[in-house]
Amino acid sequence: MLRAKLLEIISNGENSGVEFKRDDCRPEQLAKEVVAMANLRGGMILLGIEDDGTVTGIQRPDLEEWVMDAVFATKVHPMILPFYEEVQMDDAKRVAVVSFPQGTAKPYVLRRKGREDIYVRVGSTSRLATREQQSRLFASGGIILHTELLPVAGTFLKSLDLARLNDYLKNVVKDPEIPDSDEAWTKRLIGLGFMVEIPESMAVCTIAGLVLFGISPRKFLRQAGIRVMAFVGTDKTYRAEIDEVLDGPLVGRWVLNEAHRRSLIDFGLIERLADVIRPFVMREPDFVDGHMRRSRQWLYPWDAVRETCVNAMAHRDWTRFVDVEICSYSDRLEIISPGPLPNEMTVEKMIAGQRSPRNPLMVEVLRDYGYVDARGMGVRTKIIPLMRQQNHADPVFVSTDDYLKTVLPRKKE
Numbered sequence: 001m002l003r004a005k006l007l008e009i010i011s012n013g014e015n016s017g018v019e020f021k022r023d024d025c026r027p028e029q030l031a032k033e034v035v036a037m038a039n040l041r042g043g044m045i046l047l048g049i050e051d052d053g054t055v056t057g058i059q060r061p062d063l064e065e066w067v068m069d070a071v072f073a074t075k076v077h078p079m080i081l082p083f084y085e086e087v088q089m090d091d092a093k094r095v096a097v098v099s100f101p102q103g104t105a106k107p108y109v110l111r112r113k114g115r116e117d118i119y120v121r122v123g124s125t126s127r128l129a130t131r132e133q134q135s136r137l138f139a140s141g142g143i144i145l146h147t148e149l150l151p152v153a154g155t156f157l158k159s160l161d162l163a164r165l166n167d168y169l170k171n172v173v174k175d176p177e178i179p180d181s182d183e184a185w186t187k188r189l190i191g192l193g194f195m196v197e198i199p200e201s202m203a204v205c206t207i208a209g210l211v212l213f214g215i216s217p218r219k220f221l222r223q224a225g226i227r228v229m230a231f232v233g234t235d236k237t238y239r240a241e242i243d244e245v246l247d248g249p250l251v252g253r254w255v256l257n258e259a260h261r262r263s264l265i266d267f268g269l270i271e272r273l274a275d276v277i278r279p280f281v282m283r284e285p286d287f288v289d290g291h292m293r294r295s296r297q298w299l300y301p302w303d304a305v306r307e308t309c310v311n312a313m314a315h316r317d318w319t320r321f322v323d324v325e326i327c328s329y330s331d332r333l334e335i336i337s338p339g340p341l342p343n344e345m346t347v348e349k350m351i352a353g354q355r356s357p358r359n360p361l362m363v364e365v366l367r368d369y370g371y372v373d374a375r376g377m378g379v380r381t382k383i384i385p386l387m388r389q390q391n392h393a394d395p396v397f398v399s400t401d402d403y404l405k406t407v408l409p410r411k412k413e
Contacts, residue, residue: 001097006087010046010053014124017043020051023060023096028112030067031075035110036119036126038080038103039137043121047096057093058086067098075112078105107137132319139317139342139358147318148208148359151196152220155205157186159220160194160213164253164266168213171254171262172368193361207318208361211250218247223321223338226273226313230280230328241280245323246272250313250362251369270371273309273326280328281305299411300333301386304395307378308406310371312337315358320402333408340401347397353380 014020017040019033030045037043047067048058060066064084072080082100089095107129109116118129118137129137135147162185169175169188179185186203189195194209210217210224217224230241246269253266264271283297312324317339325336341350342358349356355377357363366372373382387395387408396407 001085001087003087003089006046006095006097009044010049010055013053014051016040016121016123019043019045019124019126020049020053021045021047022050022056023047023058023063027066027070027075028110030071031110031112032117032119032126034071034076034080034082034098034100035108035117036121038076038100038108039106039119039129040102040121042100042102044097044099047098048093049095055089055091055093055095057089058096063096067096075110077109077111077116078103080108106140107134135319136317140340146359146361148211148362149193149196149206150318151198151204152207152210153204155210155214155220156202157182157189157195159205159215160189160209161215161249161253164213164249164251164268165189165194167254168251168365168368171256208359208365211313212362212365213249213251215249216247217249218245221318223318223323225323226269226309227323227325228273228276229325230277232330234329234331236327242276244276246276248272251365251371269313270306270310274306277305277309277326277328281333298390300408301390304383304386304408305333307373307382308335308395308408310366311378312404312406314363314366314372315342315404317342317358329410331410333410335406335408337404337406339403341399341404347399350379350397351384353377 009018012018017037019037021030021033033045047063048056050056067082067084072082080100080103082098084096084098086094086096107118109118118134119126120129120133166178170178179188186195189209190197190203194206194213195203196206197203205214207221210221214220214224224247226246227244228246229243231238232241248269250269252264252268252271254262255265257263267275281298281300281302283299309326312335316324316337320338322338324338327334339358341347342356345354345356363372372378375381383395387393391409391411393409398405398407
């Protein structure tokens with residue numbers, strides 16, 4: 001690195017990718033900064049610089065060996081291979097520059113005293129990662145943690161709609177043995193992943209169990225709903241025709257009628273959503289035709305809308321404390337699912353038909369009910385072809401670190 005470039009970096013101060021350190025720090029102090037930066041976007045540590053940017057220079061003999069052996073090889077895991085160089089300053093002082101890229105094997109941990117601590121970079125400081133941040137790091141590193149199986153505090157068996165669960169076991173998956181007591185129900189639901197045992201406490205619902213079959217999921221899990229908004233213009237500055245958050249179990253409740261056919265008697269969140277958004281995705285003319293009917297004009301392919309909305313709930317990131325958001329504008333429909341695409345999935349891979357469910361238990365249950373595409377390729381086999389056929393436009397997929405947004409262009413008049 002050129003001296004002029006180093007002086008420029010020092011003058012800009014510490015930030016999320018630059019840390020100043022004296023070279024007499026302890027190995028774990030330096031390793032903490034390395035781990036935090038590697039879990040973000042990488043960065044560089046300047047040794048021989050005070051916190052205020054004063055250049056004091058390096059003093060430790062064999063500094064490079066100490067950095068490589070005592071810090072990177074011993075304290076940082078998995079292995080990171082940094083680039084080490086020393087820059088001569090005007091006053092004969094030397095500054096060591098230790099740089100490394102963003103890690104690809106996240107999360108990186110600081111090993112000390114038999115523990116492995118995960119740090120993240122927040123501005124110019126390094127902090128212990130929260131559970132939610134750890135989950136995202138594991139996912140970005142390709143290590144899948146199914147947050148749908150996390151326990152939801154404050155819930156218990158009566159937080160679930162046993163009538164829906166009874167219908168699911170008896171009529172959907174054809175289970176020959178239906179639980180006949182609270183104890184039997186709890187045991188079965190723990191086995192299915194809808195509840196989880198807590199040491200020295202009562203069993204509680206998992207996120208999957210509560211979202212699928214909970215009586216009022218948002219009472220315990222505030223991000224379990226769907227926020228529906230509709231605006232008369234092309235952005236949110238115009239008047240909202242509706243702004244409502246829907247709550248309830250995701251699946252509907254069905255019964256067998258006298259003809260042994262299943263009929264829906266209690267809407268789930270998906271059916272309620274369909275009712276709420278239908279006026280904004282179709283139009284009925286003011287007149288009737290010669291057959292005394294009003295001809296509906298669909299602004300979007302209904303199956304594409306339904307598939308996109310269900311996918312937004314099925315594949316969302318439950319570590320994000322926001323609802324799925326569905327917004328209708330005068331020229332498009334936007335469906336925002338919280339969280340980035342899981343693992344190494346990209347928009348290109350998703351369009352090609354690659355599958356990588358973030359919440360496999362929820363997806364399987366929704367597939368049992370027929371809510372999701374049986375092959376898990378709804379984007380490629382439904383959403384894209386239906387939009388091209390009926391609206392003569394491609395859906396637009398926008399993936400960020402915070403959400404996946406699907407934009408369905410409105411059918412032109």
